[in-house]
Amino acid sequence: MSAILEPVRPIELKEIREARSRITNTIFRTPLVRLELGPNFPDIRLKLENLQPINAYKLRGAANAVAMLSESERRRGVWTISAGNAGQGVAYAARKAGVPCSVVVIETAPASKVERMRRLGAKLIPVPFDDAWKAMEDRTFAEAGSESLGRGAGNGGAGGAVFRETIAADLHGVETIVCRWRRWQKYFPADVAKDAAGRGWFNCR
Template sequence: MAEIALVTLDDIRTAATRIADQVLRTPLVATSWGEADRPLWLKPENLQVIGAFKVRGALNAVGALTEQERARGIVTHSSGNHAQAVALAGREYAAPVTVVMPETAPEVKVAATRALGAEVVMVPAAERESRTAELVAEHDYAYVPPYEHPDVIAGQGTIGLEILADLPDVATVLVPVGGGGLLSGVATAIKALRPNVTVLGCEPELAGDAAESMRLGERRVWPVEQTYRTMADSLRTGLGELTWAHLHERVDGVLTVTEDAIAEAVRVLATRSRLVAEPGGAVTTAAYLSHAGDLPAGPVVAVVSGGNIEPDLLVKLLGS
């Protein structure tokens, strides 16, 4: 593997200082339904102001830009949560934001992004990155990627610092993985401070590119016609070279879960822990429910990464 500079613990601590007054320091929520020898705690990032963890990385990355860069405008691509996060960060720093979103993005996320003041450009899913590159070339916008950027990874890594501060004896941390920014950041923070803690990514079987990459020891990219089969819209993107380098170096493995398991996890979170989670945010709970017996003994933390679920889908899942 070519040498790639990885995010450091100092980068994450710098991010924590930068965004401390702009994000919610989410608590760890104990559950009553976990296994006795592997008690489960939830890290509810769905409680962030935009309903997802993405606000951490976006605020850190936008905050690290110069005033001149922000004034030219900011662009990104996203299925919805990063879109809202960058739109919010742009509003915080008085910077215009354009977001390229796939036509399959949930309407609740599209509407929320527009409500935060961003201009939204809808494109076929396969064109989100190419259209973003065109806008950068046309307008000289500052590009804030959804995951493939050290400042974004460092911002997401602040979650790892909080987990260790609140539960020092944690044995396993379960983290959703799509593009890999969240998993890269959390693994960096935890392995730097507690290398014996097991850090596992969690993803749908229908978008299991990270699991395949870990199994083969090389980055694998699945086409959108495969990954877009899963209901977990926030996890349909593949790993970048930077995030893969972090996973390869710092993550212990990746668990995959079925669509039925994800649906059950959404129901369990809503009815037993009173938390509304979108499918992508529920994959860690699905992984715990499906694989708890395979985890190391000791406390487990599952990151509930987001709660921006279409109301109709939530009703459908709760009623099934």
């Protein structure tokens, strides 16, 4: 039977700022680089999240979720389901925090990413896609025997939203963020949330 998940809710600006403080020693504040297309094109900047230690932005959410574990959860360790970047993010953050980590790896995952997760110290549990999907729905996997970071998805979301908040801080007047997400784009208007000075920030929904 599938687990009953918490209702989806907007992530508050306060949560994003708290997440930024928690992950500051784990992630790299990546630069914004202008995309030079010529004088008749809009001002477009690229956020180079490929410069993170795992070459992907998913370290942000993983680092925040690991940082919010209780002492008992840290002792038990954490597990997640991944075919690559998310598993690397959790493995990296867990290793840095001294927390045991298991990754339920889909059998079709790229060999290079599986090897990176292994090198980061994760215990790898290869499973068929259907088994991985069931574990994701149930938020439990007996062989992992530790805390599923999926239960704290909001914690991960706040961590992932930090990069949108830093874009607004580094580039005043930004109007829209375009975020690549599983083969389609998300658009984040700059007036979703505002700080006390009235500047636009971003609230990941």
